[in-house]
Structure formats: structure tokens, C-alpha cells
Amino acid sequence: MSPADPSASRIDLAAIQLEEVGMTFPTSSVPLRVLEAVSLAVRPGEFVSLLGPSGCGKSTVLRLVADILVPTDGRITVNGESPETARRRRAFGFVFQDATLLAWRSTLENVLLPLEISGDASRGRERARRLLDLVGLAKFESAYPWQLSGGMRQRVAIARALVTEPRILLMDEPFGALDEITREYMNLELLRIWQATATTIFFVTHSSPEAVFLSDRVVVLGTRPGRVKLDLAVDLPRPRDPALKETVEFARYTAALRRTLVGETRLE
Amino acid sequence: MAIAAARQTPRGRVAALIRQFGLPALGILTILGYWELHIRLFSVPNYLMPPPSLIAVTLVEEWPTLERNVGTTVIEAVGGFLLGNAVAILLAVLFVHNRPMERTLFPVAVAVRTVPIIAIAPILVLLLGNGYAPKVVIAALISFFPTLVNMVRGLQAVETSALELMRVLSATKAQVFFKLRLPSSLPFLFAALKIATASSVIGAIVAEWIGADTGLGYLIVISTFEFRTGLLYATTAVASFLALALFLSVVALERLIVRWQPDTPRQ
Ligand SMILES: Nc1ncnc2c1ncn2[C@@H]1O[C@H](COP(=O)(O)OP(=O)(O)O)[C@@H](O)[C@H]1O
Numbered sequence: 001m002s003p004a005d006p007s008a009s010r011i012d013l014a015a016i017q018l019e020e021v022g023m024t025f026p027t028s029s030v031p032l033r034v035l036e037a038v039s040l041a042v043r044p045g046e047f048v049s050l051l052g053p054s055g056c057g058k059s060t061v062l063r064l065v066a067d068i069l070v071p072t073d074g075r076i077t078v079n080g081e082s083p084e085t086a087r088r089r090r091a092f093g094f095v096f097q098d099a100t101l102l103a104w105r106s107t108l109e110n111v112l113l114p115l116e117i118s119g120d121a122s123r124g125r126e127r128a129r130r131l132l133d134l135v136g137l138a139k140f141e142s143a144y145p146w147q148l149s150g151g152m153r154q155r156v157a158i159a160r161a162l163v164t165e166p167r168i169l170l171m172d173e174p175f176g177a178l179d180e181i182t183r184e185y186m187n188l189e190l191l192r193i194w195q196a197t198a199t200t201i202f203f204v205t206h207s208s209p210e211a212v213f214l215s216d217r218v219v220v221l222g223t224r225p226g227r228v229k230l231d232l233a234v235d236l237p238r239p240r241d242p243a244l245k246e247t248v249e250f251a252r253y254t255a256a257l258r259r260t261l262v263g264e265t266r267l268e
Numbered sequence: 269m270a271i272a273a274a275r276q277t278p279r280g281r282v283a284a285l286i287r288q289f290g291l292p293a294l295g296i297l298t299i300l301g302y303w304e305l306h307i308r309l310f311s312v313p314n315y316l317m318p319p320p321s322l323i324a325v326t327l328v329e330e331w332p333t334l335e336r337n338v339g340t341t342v343i344e345a346v347g348g349f350l351l352g353n354a355v356a357i358l359l360a361v362l363f364v365h366n367r368p369m370e371r372t373l374f375p376v377a378v379a380v381r382t383v384p385i386i387a388i389a390p391i392l393v394l395l396l397g398n399g400y401a402p403k404v405v406i407a408a409l410i411s412f413f414p415t416l417v418n419m420v421r422g423l424q425a426v427e428t429s430a431l432e433l434m435r436v437l438s439a440t441k442a443q444v445f446f447k448l449r450l451p452s453s454l455p456f457l458f459a460a461l462k463i464a465t466a467s468s469v470i471g472a473i474v475a476e477w478i479g480a481d482t483g484l485g486y487l488i489v490i491s492t493f494e495f496r497t498g499l500l501y502a503t504t505a506v507a508s509f510l511a512l513a514l515f516l517s518v519v520a521l522e523r524l525i526v527r528w529q530p531d532t533p534r535q
């Protein structure tokens with residue numbers, strides 16, 4: 001936070017803050033109430049996961065924060081500003097579940113897209129190369145998306161989201177489509193990237209072990225309409241090691257999350 | 269991957285060449301051989317159907333006549349191809365950005381499509397005279413519709429998440445068009461352009477039947493009336509080569525521009 005930022009003077013400024021957020025989709029038949037009074041905060045530098053059964057509104061929360069959608073009720077701030085202002089200032093990067101790479105662009109060109117759009121492409125080439133190096137794809141800068149595996153594509157998407165040097169990374173089930181082994185590897189990679197870039201990460205997943213392994217805090221969202229059911233601080237040592245998953249502490253966290261989730265699923 | 273690996277060995281490359289060129293050539297040669305043989309065995313009169321060898325001879329002998337006429341048809345077909353596809357592409361861009369415009373104009377486009385081209389050809393000759401104009405317009409009309417439909421589909425065939433990405437990146441409308449919609453529509457566009465090559469040659473020739481004093485269509489009419497069957501077949505062969513040449517030019521252009529593997533399966 002630079003001193004020039006006027007909002008930085010506020011005490012305990014949240015990177016992302018939702019206050020009593022509600023969301024209703026105006027569908028053709030009955031309006032669909034997806035979120036009800038959702039309140040949560042993500043502190044700068046924190047890794048927070050949003051966990052919940054599919055269809056409970058996790059993606060909707062992320063889309064609201066990213067200003068892809070506008071909430072029906074409540075207030076959202078990103079770095080103390082409205083989501084729209086934050087979007088225009090490129091305060092956050094977004095990683096979609098499917099990598100959403102453009103098929104006609106090489107790896108490097110895909111990573112450069114955000115800079116081309118903001119008009120900074122000329123001085124971004126070096127930064128894009130550095131990020132490709134960070135995600136371990138330096139050798140693949142001229143490959144096309146169809147030549148990359150699912151895990152590689154998602155790493156390109158992460159590099160693309162980071163190229164504008166945002167302080168916040170929003171990730172919507174980025175590893176949901178990957179196989180178990182690749183997913184575990186990508187989790188470790190993500191933690192390494194998070195530590196190297198010092199960003200705030202707000203991460204959507206429906207896997208409790210993934211949420212516990214990655215996060216400082218896990219927020220569980222219930223269904224219909226989605227509300228915060230549990231806000232659980234994960235007090236496990238960092239850097240996290242895969243062996244952690246076999247410990248009793250880890251199992252205790254996942255069990256707590258599962259109990260909350262199971263209670264939720266019965267409601268359907 | 270298996271194909272790519274096979275291409276690297278010399279033997280694999282020869283096999284690939286045979287598959288690409290050898291087999292089609294074999295098919296064509298078989299038909300020509302049977303045609304020649306049948307006419308010689310059953311003594312089919314040449315004025316009804318000449319054998320390929322005679323057509324080849326006529327092609328050489330009558331080349332000055334053919335050469336004098338082919339240029340006209342090339343101008344008409346290529347002119348119609350460019351005009352029809354340019355209008356189709358512009359309309360598609362307009363439709364995608366303006367829904368009411370699409371609602372208004374699409375039925376008109378469909379109406380133009382349903383009128384048989386042979387039926388409007390005389391009307392256009394009446395309206396536009398005996399020169400290039402009616403032929404170019406007819407060739408344009410016939411190649412217009414598939415391109416319009418494909419281009420609209422192509423411009424709309426962008427994933428929701430790609431549009432959301434553009435939104436997150438705060439892209440302008442122009443950026444969304446040039447960086448997302450246009451590139452993703454190109455495979456669709458080229459599929460339509462390939463169809464349009466043959467159509468535009470057909471359009472030009474049909475238009476020449478109605479009223480012309482030069483061109484391949486004119487030559488077809490004259491040689492039919494004068495029972496110059498050899499010339500008729502030779503003209504038809506030239507028309508086919510013309511369509512093929514146009515088609516291959518578009519294929520070459522596509523190879524140059526569409527270098528990626530599109531997500532959408534191609535026909
Ligand atoms: N644009 C939309 N219009 C109507 N309903 C929607 C829209 N987006 C999501 N929904 C509905 O909202 C609910 C929550 O969706 P989503 O946020 O994608 O859930 P999750 O990401 O947790 O699986 C679902 O029932 C979904 O069908």
C-alpha cells in the first residue's frame with residue numbers, strides 16, 4: 001500500500017469486504033435468490049478459500065467482487081473502493097475454471113493480452129517472460145494452447161492474471177478440471193507463486209482438503225440462498241508440505257468442514 | 269501426435285504424400301480411363317460425348333478462343349466473390365452489434381436467398397444492362413448467404429468466460445471485437461469462403477447464359493447450338509479449373525492466416 005493511496009490511511013483496511021450482500025437473478029419464471037446477507041472480509045496478503053456445494057453461489061460471489069455482476073443488496077469494496085473502480089484500476093486478476101486462453105495466441109501473447117488492452121504491452125514483454133519463468137513455462141512461450149496440457153494452460157492463465165501486477169488474485173475453481181496428481185502439484189505451485197508475489201488470494205473450491213491445505217481461512221457457503229455457515233481459521237504451519245495432509249490436525253479441519261457441508265447438502 | 273511423428277521419417281513423408289495426392293489422382297485417372305475405354309468400345313459418337321483424349325486435343329486447339337473468353341468470367345466470378353462476401357461480412361458485423369438491425373434485415377437476406385437465382389438473372393440483366401454489372405451482382409448474390417450465416421455464427425461463437433475475461437480486463441467494445449470476436453470467427457468465415465468460390469463461378473456462368481457476347485457461359489451456349497461438343501466439354505473443363513483455382517487460393521490464404529487449431533470442430 002503506497003502512502004499516496006487515500007484509502008490506505010483507514011485502519012485495518014480489508015482487501016475484499018462484503019457487507020450483507022444479497023443477489024437475485026431475474027430469471028424468466030421466478031426470480032432466483034442465490035445469496036442472502038453474505039458478509040466476509042479478506043485481509044491484505046491473506047489466502048482465503050470459499051467452500052461450498054456446487055450451485056450454492058461461490059462463482060456468483062467471485063463475479064460480484066470482480067464487477068462482472070452487480071449485487072442486488074449490500075455493499076462490496078475492493079481495496080476500499082467499489083468493484084468497478086478496482087476493475088478499472090486493474091486491482092485484481094481473475095482465473096477462470098477453464099483457462100480461457102485465446103486459441104490463436106501463443107503462450108506469451110496470451111499473457112500479454114491484459115497489457116495490450118490497457119495499452120502497456122510495449123514495456124510488458126520482460127515482465128511477461130519473468131512470469132512465465134515463475135510459473136515454469138519459460139520454454140513454452142511460443143506454444144499454442146492446443147499444444148499445452150490442462151495444468152500448463154492453467155499456469156498460463158495464472159501468469160496472465162498476474163501480468164498487470166494486481167494486489168488481489170480471484171480464482172474460480174482453477175484446478176477443478178485437473179486430475180488428482182496435477183491438482184496436488186498445482187496447489188504447491190500456487191502457494192509458491194503466492195509467496196513470491198505477495199498477493200491476496202480469494203480462492204473458490206468445492207474440495208475441503210484443497211481449501212485446508214492452501215488457506216489461512218476457509219469460508220463455507222450454504223445453499224439456497226447461500227449464506228456464510230462457517231468462517232474457519234486454519235492454524236497450520238507454513239510453508240505447507242504435502243505430508244501435512246496425513247496429520248491429525250489436517251484431518252480435524254477437513255472433518256469440521258465436511259460436517260458443515262453435509263449439514264448443508266441435507267437441506268436440499 | 270502419431271501423424272506428426274510419422275511425418276518426420278522419410279518413409280512416413282512419402283506415405284503422407286501418397287495419401288494426400290496419390291489417392292485422389294488415382295480416383296480421377298480411373299474415371300477418365302473408364303470414360304475413354306467405354307466410348308471406344310461402344311463407339312459412342314463424338315458429337316454426343318467425346319472421349320477425354322479428344323477433349324484434351326480440343327483444349328489445345330481451341331485455346332485462343334478459350335483464352336479470349338475465360339478472362340471475362342474470371343473478372344465476373346472474382347468480382348462477385350469479393351462483393352458478395354464483403355457485403356456479407358459487413359452485414360454480419362452489423363447484425364452482431366445491433367439486434368434490431370438483425371431482426372429487420374435477416375428476413376430480407378433469407379428472402380433474397382429463396383428466390384431462385386435463374387429467375388432473377390433475366391431481371392438483373394434487364395435492369396443493369398449487358399456488361400459486367402449483372403454478372404458480378406448475380407455471382408455476389410449466390411455467394412452472399414452462406415458467408416453471412418457462417419460469419420454471424422462465428423462472431424457469436426465466443427465462450428461466456430472469454431467475454432467475462434474481456435470485462436475483467438476492462439476491454440473496450442472495439443477491443444472485444446478485434447481481439448476476441450473477429451479472430452474466433454475466422455475458421456467459420458473460411459469454411460463459407462470455400463463454398464463461395466464454386467458458387468461465384470456458377471453465378472457468373474449462369475448470368476452469361478442470359479445475355480452475353482463473351483465469357484465461358486457464352487461459349488457454352490454457342491458451342492451447344494453449333495454442336496461443337498468438343499468445345500463444350502473443353503469449356504466445362506476450363507470452368508472447373510477456374511473454380512478449383514479459386515478454391516485453392518482460399519485454402520492457401522486460410523493456411524496463412526488460421527495457424528491455430530480451432531476449438532470448434534471443422535466440417
Ligand atoms: N446469470 C445467471 N442467471 C440466472 N441464474 C444464475 C446465473 N448465474 C448463476 N445462476 C444460478 O445461481 C446459482 C449459483 O450459481 P454459481 O454461483 O455458479 O454456483 P457455484 O459456483 O457455487 O457452483 C445456481 O443455481 C445457478 O444456476
Ligand SMILES: [Mg+2]
Pocket residue numbers: 058059060172173
Ligand atoms: Mg462455480
